[in-house]
Amino acid sequence: MRRTTPLLPAVAAVLLLTACGAQRAGPHDGGAGAGGEAPRTAVPEPAVDGVRITSVALPSASPSATGAGTTGGVRAEPLPTGLPAGSGVSADYEVVNSAAEALTYTVLFDFTSGAGGAVSNQKVTVGPVGPGRTVRATVRMESLPPGAPSVKGVKVAEVTSVPAAEAPSAAGVCPPSGIRVTADDGDAAMGLRVVGLILENCGDRDHTVKGYPRLTLLDEDHRPVDGVRILHGGGDIALVPGFDDPPRAVTLAPGERASSGLMWRNTTGSGTAVGVPYVRVRATPDAAPVMITPHLDLGTTGKLGVGAWRRAPEQRGTRGAGTP
Known part of the structure; x- marks a missing residue:
């Protein structure tokens, strides 16, 4: 587990889910080719602290899975910079809780350049995820400023998990204590x-x-x-x-x-x-x-x-x- 210093400001997204078996986060769903997206490509990479990218969509490119040693990543041909929101760059992922208690996860996803550095990132909170449960969702890249390097991959950069009962309340949510x-x-x-x-x-x-x-x-x-x-x-x-x-x-x-x-x-x-x-x-x-x-x-x-x-x-x- 490592601390990452974003190269560009992270955009926080919160998925508050009731983990019951394997389920999907409704507002962020996205299947292969949904909404005009590029076809999704499976990613045979191991999980990082219970979080695994399962497939990616990189438009205007021909994605292929990376070799060993690039955890949670994919490579593709160069993409245009300055992409607008909803451009189709996304990754499906799953969160598997193997602990004995419900956990709330915070995951930092890096959208990476060909050299592996973070071009942009997205921080997502998923939880609570019950013990033995799996939650599946999709993370999408936001727009990039002009001149940013081409995006060639997506990887799990950092994962933290806390007991759901002790997780900080999301913005706009007030706990019972006030x-x-x-x-x-x-x-x-x-x-x-x-x-x-x-x-x-x-x-x-x-x-x-x-x-x-x-x-x-x-x-x-x-x-x-x-x-x-x-x-x-x-x-x-x-x-x-x-x-x-x-x-x-x-x-x-x-x-x-x-x-x-x-x-x-x-x-x-x-x-x-x-x-x-x-x-x-x-x-x-x-x-x-x-x-x-x-x-x-x-x-x-x-x-x-x-x-x-x-x-x-x-x-x-x-x-x-x-x-x-």
Whole structure:
């Protein structure tokens, strides 16, 4: 499982499915030649963490399956650039859950050039997928800007999966608690990493938070990671304005947000480098957990800083900073 830095902005699509046996995502269905698409070509490639591309459609080309070593990909003759939306470049795929619990998957698909680099990508969320179930769907390439390299293949670039009960709520969906917790894409500079946590009051009453998010660090199998100190603030890692502010009670009206953050360095010295793909977050001690996927590359530092909840910066003038 690897973290991918998109070459072009990812376009997020969400497929919320009730996994009952092998089923297909209705809005993204597409069979061979459907809607004037190019004929689909089968792809005999192995699955990547339970996700496998089964066929592709590459118009104006004669696709053929790749040889061994190009996971989830296909090759074809060059395609024209600047393709409009709905141009017919697509891939059928399936998600197979072999775990003992329902999972929600996030899959990054790369539309690749002849050299194998990502020309464009599409991030898709599929779930919940019940244990032992299979979900099938189609991912389609969006338009490309003029001058982009020709697209010659499609591959599974990254897969993450979290327990369905702990999956972050999709945009526009408010969980029963009335609080939605998400993480941003993070920022990196000179080995310093920062990922923001956002707590949004999406309910119909005020919510008050104070203190620090409760964190549990997890490996690829969702098992706890030992040997990492979780620090309140970031003074032992780096001095970032606001990150060491003391905890204050923050009351959020419906629609308002609070923010926190994770800070670490990826310095590698003696010992074994530690990677943490998943973090279980509890916004307050009694809150339901939410599992996020920040892919912490902690190196050999053994430290992770977490900031206290504070009113999101763009809202500081609306309700004040809270009561100490």
